[in-house]
Amino acid sequence: MTKSSTASNLVAKRREGGITRTLNDIALITQRNLLLDIRNPAVIVGATGFPVFLMLIFTASFARVVVPQGSYADYAQFLVPLSIVQGLLFSTTSIGTALYNDLDSGMDTRLRTLPIARSALLAGRILGGAGRLLAQVIIITLVGYFIGFRFQTGILSIITFLLLPVIFASAFSWIAVFFAVKAKAAESVQVSMTPWLLPLTFLSIGLVPLEGFPEWLQGFVAINPVSAAAQALRGLAIGGSTIRFVLETLLWSVAITVIFSTLAIRAYQRRNV
Amino acid sequence: MNSADFRSKAQSLVKLRHESGINRAISDSLLIAWRNLIRLSRTPAVIVSVLLFPILFFSGFLLAFERLMSFQGIDYVQYLVPIITLQAMFFTAMGSAVTLAKDIKTGMLQRCRAMPISRAAVLGGLILAYLVRAIAATIILLTFAHLYGFRFQTFIAVLGYLALTLLFTTTAVAGYAVFALVLRQPDLVNSLLIVPYAPLLLLSTGFSPAENFPQWLQPIVQVQPVSYTAAALRALVNGTELLVPLFWSLVWLIGLLVAFGLIAVRLYQRVS
Numbered sequence: 001m002t003k004s005s006t007a008s009n010l011v012a013k014r015r016e017g018g019i020t021r022t023l024n025d026i027a028l029i030t031q032r033n034l035l036l037d038i039r040n041p042a043v044i045v046g047a048t049g050f051p052v053f054l055m056l057i058f059t060a061s062f063a064r065v066v067v068p069q070g071s072y073a074d075y076a077q078f079l080v081p082l083s084i085v086q087g088l089l090f091s092t093t094s095i096g097t098a099l100y101n102d103l104d105s106g107m108d109t110r111l112r113t114l115p116i117a118r119s120a121l122l123a124g125r126i127l128g129g130a131g132r133l134l135a136q137v138i139i140i141t142l143v144g145y146f147i148g149f150r151f152q153t154g155i156l157s158i159i160t161f162l163l164l165p166v167i168f169a170s171a172f173s174w175i176a177v178f179f180a181v182k183a184k185a186a187e188s189v190q191v192s193m194t195p196w197l198l199p200l201t202f203l204s205i206g207l208v209p210l211e212g213f214p215e216w217l218q219g220f221v222a223i224n225p226v227s228a229a230a231q232a233l234r235g236l237a238i239g240g241s242t243i244r245f246v247l248e249t250l251l252w253s254v255a256i257t258v259i260f261s262t263l264a265i266r267a268y269q270r271r272n273v
Numbered sequence: 274m275n276s277a278d279f280r281s282k283a284q285s286l287v288k289l290r291h292e293s294g295i296n297r298a299i300s301d302s303l304l305i306a307w308r309n310l311i312r313l314s315r316t317p318a319v320i321v322s323v324l325l326f327p328i329l330f331f332s333g334f335l336l337a338f339e340r341l342m343s344f345q346g347i348d349y350v351q352y353l354v355p356i357i358t359l360q361a362m363f364f365t366a367m368g369s370a371v372t373l374a375k376d377i378k379t380g381m382l383q384r385c386r387a388m389p390i391s392r393a394a395v396l397g398g399l400i401l402a403y404l405v406r407a408i409a410a411t412i413i414l415l416t417f418a419h420l421y422g423f424r425f426q427t428f429i430a431v432l433g434y435l436a437l438t439l440l441f442t443t444t445a446v447a448g449y450a451v452f453a454l455v456l457r458q459p460d461l462v463n464s465l466l467i468v469p470y471a472p473l474l475l476l477s478t479g480f481s482p483a484e485n486f487p488q489w490l491q492p493i494v495q496v497q498p499v500s501y502t503a504a505a506l507r508a509l510v511n512g513t514e515l516l517v518p519l520f521w522s523l524v525w526l527i528g529l530l531v532a533f534g535l536i537a538v539r540l541y542q543r544v545s
Binding site: 049050053054057058060061062063064065066068072185187188190191194195198199202203207208211212213214217 | 316317318319321322325326329330332333334336337338339340341342344345467468471472475476480481484485486487490
């Protein structure tokens with residue numbers, strides 16, 4: 001047997017496709033990403049500390065502005081949903097940046113030479129990111145408890161409350177991943193995300209009620225997906241008719257995921273190594 | 274030549290080096306400032322954040338809170354611009370910390386140490402370059418706010434406003450330089466940038482008056498440097514009682530600047 005036929009035999013034996021193979025590879029990359037997060041506490045501090053901090057400070061400084069007759073706890077009940085959504089959406093930027101670092105550092109080149117599923121790098125990043133996001137939701141909610149946020153609903157609502165923002169933000173992670181694949185510098189992801197994430201989270205019913213905004217803006221505030229997500233989370237915490245907002249949030253999530261995962265995967269395949 | 278000759282030759286060369294003197298410090302600082310400015314101008318991401326972020330934060334806070342603040346009798350356009358200015362200055366200073374951390378990592382700082390340049394030049398050059406960026410950011414923000422209806426009472430107040438803003442920036446850059454010199458790793462610097470920024474900026478009377486804070490927090494909120502500086506800037510804008518906030522602002526800023534400056538130069542000398 002010649003050397004070249006051994007090599008072609010080996011190549012023929014490689015199995016990069018198939019659903020089981022793909023899922024295994026994605027799980028492996030996810031595990032690697034989660035391990036990296038766990039071993040890098042500074043990243044976790046940066047990612048979770050900031051939204052928690054913003055929540056505490058916004059409660060302290062704006063409670064009497066938004067609910068003049070109420071207490072700080074009343075505003076905390078109002079604000080925690082937005083703090084979660086906002087914190088998670090801004091975290092997607094760091095998920096994108098982490099992917100960019102993998103593309104830039106040669107990790108991606110290495111993976112492309114290995115017999116693993118081609119979607120593993122991107123999907124593993126999104127799933128690993130989802131793990132990070134879930135940890136953040138739990139931490140923000142716990143801190144919210146200290147300043148007066150309370151669940152008045154059942155266990156099913158609480159579980160939905162914890163998972164819905166992760167699904168919603170994971171959709172936005174695909175946008176960050178798309179920008180990361182297109183990026184030429186590590187800062188680009190942040191610069192492509194922050195300018196529209198800021199208005200999206202500020203101009204929602206999360207910080208102040210709809211009536212607080214000028215009339216010309218209320219139309220935008222009402223259809224803003226962040227408003228839907230905040231409304232859904234509020235309902236899941238205190239009860240009332242929430243189904244509509246939960247569905248609206250899920251619909252947004254699915255739409256964004258479908259569009260941007262397609263774009264991201266196409267851009268990734270066309271990317272020059 | 275034997276080794277003794279080499280030594281005396283080296284010593285005579287070292288004697289020729291002029292590393293001190295005020296003129297030397299100024300010209301070296303200008304040189305390093307110019308280098309930093311060239312780097313800034315070649316980073317499009319930084320330019321976007323200089324132009325856009327203050328405007329986005331200004332619009333966001335204004336649109337969300339203007340109406341509710343008016344129920345408390347506050348003209349929020351006039352109230353908000355000073356703290357957004359200081360926020361932009363914080364962003365400027367954070368940028369300087371990242372730049373400095375990169376210089377430490379790449380060995381640029383060691384190189385500067387090995388060269389016959391003033392010891393204050395690296396810090397001075399950093400501050401000068403970021404003051405240029407600060408002036409650009411402030412002018413853009415004030416112009417934008419003008420379109421929203423923001424107005425100064427007198428023209429002379431504009432100059433005072435700029436002067437105090439720049440003093441604030443100088444102190445902030447010096448503070449963040451100490452931060453970068455202590456932490457050193459660019460990743461670590463980057464992820465901890467918000468640790469000094471968030472409490473100082475947001476736990477201030479800049480966004481919301483002290484009466485809105487919980488009772489126990491009010492004393493802290495009122496006496497910290499950002500609150501006094503924002504109050505002084507607001508007084509300049511509206512032509513109200515200036516003396517007390519300006520005095521405390523100057524005490525804070527100058528005191529901190531001297532402390533940070535001394536610590537930063539000391540830390541720089543220990544870079545190895």
